[in-house]
Amino acid sequence: MMKDNMDYYDLFAAQLPRERLYKNEPMKLHTSFRVGGPADVLFLPESEEELILALKLAREASVPCTVIGNGSNLLVRDGGLSGLTIKLGEPFSGIEISGDLITARAGESLAHVARAALEACLTGLEFASGIPGSVGGGMAMDAGAYGGELKDVCVSARLLDPKTFAIADVPVQDLCMAYRSTRMLQTGELVLKASFRLQKGDYTTIRDKMDDLNQRRRDKQPLNFPSAGSTFKRPEGHFAGQLIEQAGLKGVSVGGAQVSPKHAGFIVNAGDATAKDILDLMALVTKRVYEQSGVQLEPEVRILGEDLQ
Ligand SMILES: Cc1cc2nc3c(=O)[nH]c(=O)nc-3n(C[C@H](O)[C@H](O)[C@H](O)COP(=O)(O)OP(=O)(O)OC[C@H]3O[C@@H](n4cnc5c(N)ncnc54)[C@H](O)[C@@H]3O)c2cc1C
Known part of the structure; x- marks a missing residue:
């Protein structure tokens, strides 16, 4: 394994766009705790092809690799993150609604997904409207609040295996989702998107519930x-x-x-x-x-x- 983060940077800079590749990037800028030492190299991919290329380069060179979402459940130690850190953000956002099924990409914010459900008069994701994470991070954590958890509404997720780079649509029963524990946390598989089955509801009722839960957050947290x-x-x-x-x-x-x-x-x-x-x-x-x-x-x-x- 390479030790010098200069080498790490050069390795990735040879094949990945430099404008989205950061050397010694302070992780305090990418975590809601606002603490954390530098990532040797941080990459912000813009497509699945770039993501897979970065994972392949890291794997071929035995460079450790960490994938993060919005950084809202992370505590990065002061010495920082060794190797390559990949942040799935805005380029990985997107929401599709088909009937009562809502599908969102990993980089989409949970709050936006909950908002889109409201706009479509779909109930079931109100609990997620105040969770400041991404769909990918939320799925990995089985995020939940006020009696709801993503596992209760999820039907499937598209996973990328970081070792074989195979992509598969996996039904929720195979994601081993339980309170803050999932297959993805065990295996390191990456969530690319997830689908949630909701129910037809009434706009005002859904909105009032979201407002109430978010007020409770502001009052208590x-x-x-x-x-x-x-x-x-x-x-x-x-x-x-x-x-x-x-x-x-x-x-x-x-x-x-x-x-x-x-x-x-x-x-x-x-x-x-x-x-x-x-x-x-x-x-x-x-x-x-x-x-x-x-x-x-x-x-x-x-x-x-x-x-x-
Ligand atoms: C003020 C505040 C309130 C919060 N309230 C709640 C709450 O009510 N309920 C709750 O559950 N959580 C809550 N959280 C914690 C946090 O928002 C959730 O855990 C959220 O789901 C994390 O998503 P993220 O995108 O920020 O993930 P990150 O913090 O970036 O990552 C979390 C984990 O997920 C992994 N991960 C990230 N993206 C992917 C991906 N695409 N594929 C596979 N793994 C991935 C990371 O490697 C890491 O292990 C709160 C946090 C804050 C700051």
Whole structure:
């Protein structure tokens, strides 16, 4: 494996468009937590052909490769991401509606998909209207809120195997989707698009439900601070935020990282936090909650990259 990120850059720059290839790109610019060291090389593909070419180049040279969406569930360590990072963004957006079936590409925002469902008077995706992720990231995480999860409405997804580059339409029952756990997280397969089966509904009812859920978010969540949403998964039979609050940790800080005084389930970047601050605070919270309640918290945020040397 190559070690020097200069070599990495040159390797990819020889075959990929340089205007969308970034060297030592700070990941804090691409994550909602606003922390994270540099990606050796970040590539923003504009087509599936470019995506596959980049994956092939990385594979042939044994360069590690990470694919991200909107970066709203990521904690990238301060040493950054080694190898190639591929961000699926706007060029991978697009929504098609056929009857009660809505199909969206990986780079489309979940909020836009929910909005398109509203415009088509289709109900079932209201829960997703305030989740700040992409369809690809949402599918990989089985994103959900207020009693809904993508697995409940998904019928299939188009997956790209990053090892064989085969593309297949996979029915939802084979995606192993469960609360924040999916086949894609296990295998590294990439979501290119996903289809959701909704139901005919009434425009005003759908809109009112979205408005209500988004108001509840604004009332309860620290949306004015950078975060990655809920830091920990919901433990069976409990709420992480409640356990953290009961352990007396609301408002507790490590460096620039803080357990939100508004919602203890969120660790926020209260100003110039490092990834290490956040990780240290997560470790403190996990330890204290276990001591207080016997419940073992598990991170919901995806922790990537390397510590600073
Ligand atoms: C304020 C706030 C509120 C939030 N509220 C919620 C909520 O209510 N419910 C909820 O579930 N989450 C919530 N989140 C977390 C986050 O928005 C979701 O997990 C979202 O689905 C992540 O999508 P993303 O595109 O940002 O993915 P990223 O954060 O970029 O990536 C997340 C994971 O998905 C993988 N991935 C990304 N794209 C693809 C792809 N195309 N194919 C395969 N794998 C891929 C990545 O490798 C990574 O492992 C919240 C976050 C914030 C900041």
